[in-house]
Amino acid sequence: MKGVLITGFEPLDGGANPSWEAIGLVPGVRTALLPCAFGGTLEHLRAAVAEHDPAVVVCVGQAGGRPDVTVERVAVNLDDACIPDRAGHRPIDEPVVRGGPAAYFSTLPVKACVAAARAVGVPASVSQSAGTFLCNHLFYGLMHLIATERPAVRGGFVHVPFSPEQVLGEASPSMPVAMVAQALTAIATTAVSVSLGGDLRLVGGSLH
Amino acid sequence: MKGVLITGFEPLDGGANPSWEAIGLVPGVRTALLPCAFGGTLEHLRAAVAEHDPAVVVCVGQAGGRPDVTVERVAVNLDDACIPDRAGHRPIDEPVVRGGPAAYFSTLPVKACVAAARAVGVPASVSQSAGTFLCNHLFYGLMHLIATERPAVRGGFVHVPFSPEQVLGEASPSMPVAMVAQALTAIATTAVSVSLGGDLRLVGGSLH
Amino acid sequence: MKGVLITGFEPLDGGANPSWEAIGLVPGVRTALLPCAFGGTLEHLRAAVAEHDPAVVVCVGQAGGRPDVTVERVAVNLDDACIPDRAGHRPIDEPVVRGGPAAYFSTLPVKACVAAARAVGVPASVSQSAGTFLCNHLFYGLMHLIATERPAVRGGFVHVPFSPEQVLGEASPSMPVAMVAQALTAIATTAVSVSLGGDLRLVGGSLH
Amino acid sequence: MKGVLITGFEPLDGGANPSWEAIGLVPGVRTALLPCAFGGTLEHLRAAVAEHDPAVVVCVGQAGGRPDVTVERVAVNLDDACIPDRAGHRPIDEPVVRGGPAAYFSTLPVKACVAAARAVGVPASVSQSAGTFLCNHLFYGLMHLIATERPAVRGGFVHVPFSPEQVLGEASPSMPVAMVAQALTAIATTAVSVSLGGDLRLVGGSLH
Numbered sequence: 068m069k070g071v072l073i074t075g076f077e078p079l080d081g082g083a084n085p086s087w088e089a090i091g092l093v094p095g096v097r098t099a100l101l102p103c104a105f106g107g108t109l110e111h112l113r114a115a116v117a118e119h120d121p122a123v124v125v126c127v128g129q130a131g132g133r134p135d136v137t138v139e140r141v142a143v144n145l146d147d148a149c150i151p152d153r154a155g156h157r158p159i160d161e162p163v164v165r166g167g168p169a170a171y172f173s174t175l176p177v178k179a180c181v182a183a184a185r186a187v188g189v190p191a192s193v194s195q196s197a198g199t200f201l202c203n204h205l206f207y208g209l210m211h212l213i214a215t216e217r218p219a220v221r222g223g224f225v226h227v228p229f230s231p232e233q234v235l236g237e238a239s240p241s242m243p244v245a246m247v248a249q250a251l252t253a254i255a256t257t258a259v260s261v262s263l264g265g266d267l268r269l270v271g272g273s274l275h
Numbered sequence: 276m277k278g279v280l281i282t283g284f285e286p287l288d289g290g291a292n293p294s295w296e297a298i299g300l301v302p303g304v305r306t307a308l309l310p311c312a313f314g315g316t317l318e319h320l321r322a323a324v325a326e327h328d329p330a331v332v333v334c335v336g337q338a339g340g341r342p343d344v345t346v347e348r349v350a351v352n353l354d355d356a357c358i359p360d361r362a363g364h365r366p367i368d369e370p371v372v373r374g375g376p377a378a379y380f381s382t383l384p385v386k387a388c389v390a391a392a393r394a395v396g397v398p399a400s401v402s403q404s405a406g407t408f409l410c411n412h413l414f415y416g417l418m419h420l421i422a423t424e425r426p427a428v429r430g431g432f433v434h435v436p437f438s439p440e441q442v443l444g445e446a447s448p449s450m451p452v453a454m455v456a457q458a459l460t461a462i463a464t465t466a467v468s469v470s471l472g473g474d475l476r477l478v479g480g481s482l483h
Numbered sequence: 484m485k486g487v488l489i490t491g492f493e494p495l496d497g498g499a500n501p502s503w504e505a506i507g508l509v510p511g512v513r514t515a516l517l518p519c520a521f522g523g524t525l526e527h528l529r530a531a532v533a534e535h536d537p538a539v540v541v542c543v544g545q546a547g548g549r550p551d552v553t554v555e556r557v558a559v560n561l562d563d564a565c566i567p568d569r570a571g572h573r574p575i576d577e578p579v580v581r582g583g584p585a586a587y588f589s590t591l592p593v594k595a596c597v598a599a600a601r602a603v604g605v606p607a608s609v610s611q612s613a614g615t616f617l618c619n620h621l622f623y624g625l626m627h628l629i630a631t632e633r634p635a636v637r638g639g640f641v642h643v644p645f646s647p648e649q650v651l652g653e654a655s656p657s658m659p660v661a662m663v664a665q666a667l668t669a670i671a672t673t674a675v676s677v678s679l680g681g682d683l684r685l686v687g688g689s690l691h
Numbered sequence: 692m693k694g695v696l697i698t699g700f701e702p703l704d705g706g707a708n709p710s711w712e713a714i715g716l717v718p719g720v721r722t723a724l725l726p727c728a729f730g731g732t733l734e735h736l737r738a739a740v741a742e743h744d745p746a747v748v749v750c751v752g753q754a755g756g757r758p759d760v761t762v763e764r765v766a767v768n769l770d771d772a773c774i775p776d777r778a779g780h781r782p783i784d785e786p787v788v789r790g791g792p793a794a795y796f797s798t799l800p801v802k803a804c805v806a807a808a809r810a811v812g813v814p815a816s817v818s819q820s821a822g823t824f825l826c827n828h829l830f831y832g833l834m835h836l837i838a839t840e841r842p843a844v845r846g847g848f849v850h851v852p853f854s855p856e857q858v859l860g861e862a863s864p865s866m867p868v869a870m871v872a873q874a875l876t877a878i879a880t881t882a883v884s885v886s887l888g889g890d891l892r893l894v895g896g897s898l899h
Contacts, residue, residue, distance in 0.1 A: 130483035134864040147480030170378030185859040196404035199480035235809040240864035272355030272407035275338035393651040443601040448656035546899035563896030586794030612820035615896035688771030688823035691754035
């Protein structure tokens, strides 16, 4: 999978880091670990893109509580943090990029990516919101970087569930790290080979 | 509440119409009933706006399963229907407005609207996605109309829960119509008196 | 509604007490307020039953997070507290009554009670577990009292949702106190007029 | 694991059978496949117990929608089917065993079983209700058989989540079959070595 950069976050609370572990199991891709902070994440992303010069960038974060792998569709120009980041920063209703457009759509073929994950046995779906915290911040920053400086790059964001170890006694949905890695491998492969214009016309919207 | 237009949808399936009933209980506003179809809804909205010449437009729809009143933050330029509309139409991955921007933010003071609903005793929160079905279609169409033709108008979208009558035996969250009307009254009043720039800086984002 | 005693709990945490308020709105019944503690609740119940000599006893508690009124079917002989009660007591895996049977079924006509609540417009269902905390403790204690000393009395337990005031900003299901009272009135009326043997044969079980 | 019999159900709808597959991966135990029907399941269970003469019987069923492995605590003497079984039979409010006690507690050390599953990395918890369908029917029938004819046998019931293959596009929690098998192995090992009297005093109750 030449030309794919996958990024993961360091843990928000200093604990486990299953999304980073999952990324490490995807064969043949470049990876970058990003800080869990509004200040710094986008600079690290820019540096990683400059270093690896990828054709496809897939940023990955954890959406604890979701039962399946979700391919995000849209990044919004909004930081609205309901908890502080690792640096204690907590922006409310600020733009990610002052003067940027309200939103960017993923340029990954989201339906084909979902279908590819399912084809390798991993439950997956399209998500219509990446929230307004660090994951959306990174997603928007990536798409703005692509739009303004790297128009040939395809980019998008994928949310992954808790690992079983994180929720042993919590009755919360989870997914083994190896299974997450299978989904990410299928998604990365699809992102390299299918353009957004060639995306599958599959059902995948939300009523609300 | 001079100058407020509130719209509701006709029922998707010909059954009950609690959001329309709720709108009818909001004092001192103009109302319009819109068809539950991708073809036609925006034309009806345009006609209602032309007729009433409002200062504020609040479109209302039902988000069955949500437990509280949700003030939507962002409309995306995407129709992706997971079920057919009343006319049997089911667009997949098509823009609401060809060539329109990826998204518009609500120009209602969403945090102040949420606070106003809570202040009258109704659970409420900000929502980061209005889905990709008719509600988002209408919301995007409204914001595009405002952006391109009616820049002085403030507009946004509010989702309301099932009514109790709709889910008597389904163990699903619901809210009485009169209570929904109280929230909508508080939201409309707030939308008239508070500008987006004067919105409250309250916690209200989503982690993912 | 001659001969009906309805009991409510004092708040666990000293805060609001919507179930007690709801009980106060049920016309023509006797009520008793019970302490939120493993030690004391059953003594208070016994005293209230002795004082009022009711034909029907309906104990009521709050099941925060449930969206509808639930008529409990079975009380089990088990105290297993996941949090301390108001007195700081936290029994783990102890019987409610040493030597008592494993469980008692409600002697209210649970299906007819559910149907009666729905008939007055309140979502309701049968629940197969009242948990292992104070509500089940009281429910089991009531049924044991009836079985051993008051065989002519009908008894059961009803769980009610959060009130809206308790969850204004929490995106949790809720139900207005007046609506809860309507359901309790319908349930009490049904419990007086319909015997367990005359219960309706309606669908109301759980798959698991 | 000498002396352990684990039973699984045939699929309710003729589809996949992950719980049966999982059981097949538990080393060193005897297994039996039971029909998904109120008429017949208990006869098959009795025959399997007679054939294998086990010291421990663990019956396993699927609880689709639950995110973790749940060790059931109590079986109730009630068949109340909300859907028909495979034979089209749908009992409503009938006893499993006419004249039997209202309930039996599991004689597995449920807290120790939960702890054992977590210790091998599988999310698990105690459940206070096995429903009123076939799983509870089998669980009650097992405990009644033990109580009346096989007092030396320990028995209980474990519910397992959907497999990923069953919910690829449904955004429902799931767990890989191999992981379920790990939990069942840990539970069976614990059930052999720890008596009910020696169960761990761990938190594991439910508020309601």
